[in-house]
Amino acid sequence: MSKSKPSLPRGTRDFGPEVSAKRSYILDKIKRNFIKYGFSQLETPAMENLSTLTGKYGDEGDQLLFKILNSGDFLNKTSTDDYNEGSKHLTAKISEKGLRYDLTVPFARFVVMNQNDIAFPFKRFQIQPVWRADRPQKGRYREFYQCDADIVGSKGIWNEAELTLLFGDVFGDLGLEDYIIKINHREILFLLAAYVGLQEKAIPFCAEIDKLDKIGAETVIQNIIELGGSSTKINEVMELLTITDRNKLIEKVKSIDPENDGVKEIIYYFETLDQFKERNIKVELDLSLARGLSYYTGLIYEVKPTSVKMGSICGGGRYDNLTGVFGLTGISGIGISFGLDRIYDVMEELGLFPEKITQPLDVLLVHFSEENLKHGQRLVMNLREAGVRADLYPVSDKIKKQFNYADKIQTPYTLIIGDDEMESKAYMLKNMLSGEQKPMALDEIIQHFKG
Known part of the structure; x- marks a missing residue:
């Protein structure tokens, strides 16, 4: 098939x-x-009874209502006569609800x-x-x-x-x-x-x-x-x-x-x-x-x-x-x-949208080994708790693949974790646009993104 x-x-x-x-x-x-300005938030259901919606928007509006078929065997209570009466008559038999057409009529109903x-x-x-x-x-x-x-x-x-x-x-x-x-x-x-x-x-x-x-x-x-x-x-x-x-x-x-x-x-x-x-x-x-x-x-x-x-x-x-x-x-x-x-x-x-809002990450943590990955798990959570939008590449793949992923998601920085970085607690922060990189301690990295 x-x-x-x-x-x-x-x-x-x-x-x-x-x-x-x-x-x-x-x-x-x-x-x-x-x-x-003192407005309280209100939410109403996606669907309303058709009796609530119909007759509020004029004949044209009624035609534009999305009707929802009744649950179960919706044809159970219909007959050949209902079909012969036409769609308007039949709809009343098989549909009691519809999707809301606007927010005003549901608001009036709520009030x-x-x-x-x-x-x-x-x-x-x-x-x-x-x-x-x-x-x-x-x-x-x-x-x-x-x-x-x-x-x-x-x-x-x-x-x-x-x-x-x-x-x-x-x-x-x-x-x-x-x-x-x-x-x-x-x-x-x-x-x-x-x-x-x-x-x-x-x-x-x-x-x-x-x-x-x-x-x-x-x-x-x-x-x-x-x-x-x-x-x-x-x-x-x-x-x-x-x-x-x-x-x-x-x-x-x-x-x-x-x-x-x-x-x-x-x-x-x-x-x-x-x-x-x-x-x-x-x-x-x-x-x-x-x-x-x-x-x-x-x-x-x-x-x-x-x-x-x-x-x-x-x-x-x-x-x-x-x-x-x-x-x-x-x-x-x-x-x-x-x-x-x-x-x-x-x-x-x-062109009024700030660039930052379409950028999901500040920094992606990349690593060379399984041990480096485990170290990064604690590190990424420390960054997140400090308000930095950080993510950790989740598996121990080749470093080139991790950098390619960083380019694809357009993260501006990567933080490189290797054995030397684990030992010194100074991690290499790389600017993905310029290629510049610099070893930085955790508090310096946080300051860099929060400053």
Whole structure:
């Protein structure tokens, strides 16, 4: 019987040691800042009941859920009639669970199930994989990580400002300076829709505004006129979108309706951020930003790199009634998500990863005999206990083979153990790049790597 060649399911990936180290570097920076800002870590199961997942992402989202067949004889309780009813009916008979599609719906389910044990406002972060039965293509995978931070049970605008500062701290720690945080507010978008006479068609109006950088102003204007908007007012709105001075832009919007909740919140948001000017947080009010309007109810974020051609690397916003679908109403929240894969691509292109993180070892101990190997076993543990990333070649092979192995794993140093070294307790430390070598005592070796 011929053996099949191993392969991966489409839309999934292996990550080798170098890529994994770089991904962990990003995740560690994100997690450290989540914790610094007072977020508690939450983990939910990879699978949820389909009753939890379905109906939360729209018809298209439901189609992209990975369903899990029931255990055992999953066809036992089905009949020919069930087959004839079609796949949707049959699925309900043979599958009760599915892989999570995102982290938000499981979070909402968790909040409802644990509402009596949670102190509101509740700040949680979650870094876990999600699965979508999407068509795999460049930048779109069936399995990928989400890095979410949410605050539920509070409507204070400090939450919006705090998450903006969190963006700044994470990117600062990653050394990523070339980015812009774009923000907008759903209530301002709806105000503009009403201003052009499309109060009843606010969502289609916003969808057209969101296409501005893709199809250009003339096409957007024409499309909005076709929706029934006033051509004069539309041109005024388009002029608004060209204003880059934040204060001038806010004043223009405020003149339309100074009592608009979105205008008030944006003003307070920027007043709060202005206390932290020394942090140089790069925030821009962009009235064409209209992401997730069926979901978000207040301020919305989108973060884009400025020196690399790439879509958004982070996003988020304010949402009301997160838990309403599970029967707990009136719980407002705000959340942001870091796009791990896109941040990785940006940092790789800009060369922002430190060399050290892809280097698993500081030094490899090599030896000439079985007795030298035994001596090295104690020595390698002494180095590790001192915080040196050290490894010992595990068998007594020819020294040339050990050096070839050191080259292959790209360790920067080897520590050579022979009979003379055992007797003198001065071991030959060799720089594998330059070839220079020098005898050093254990404490000197530790100092060399820790210094």
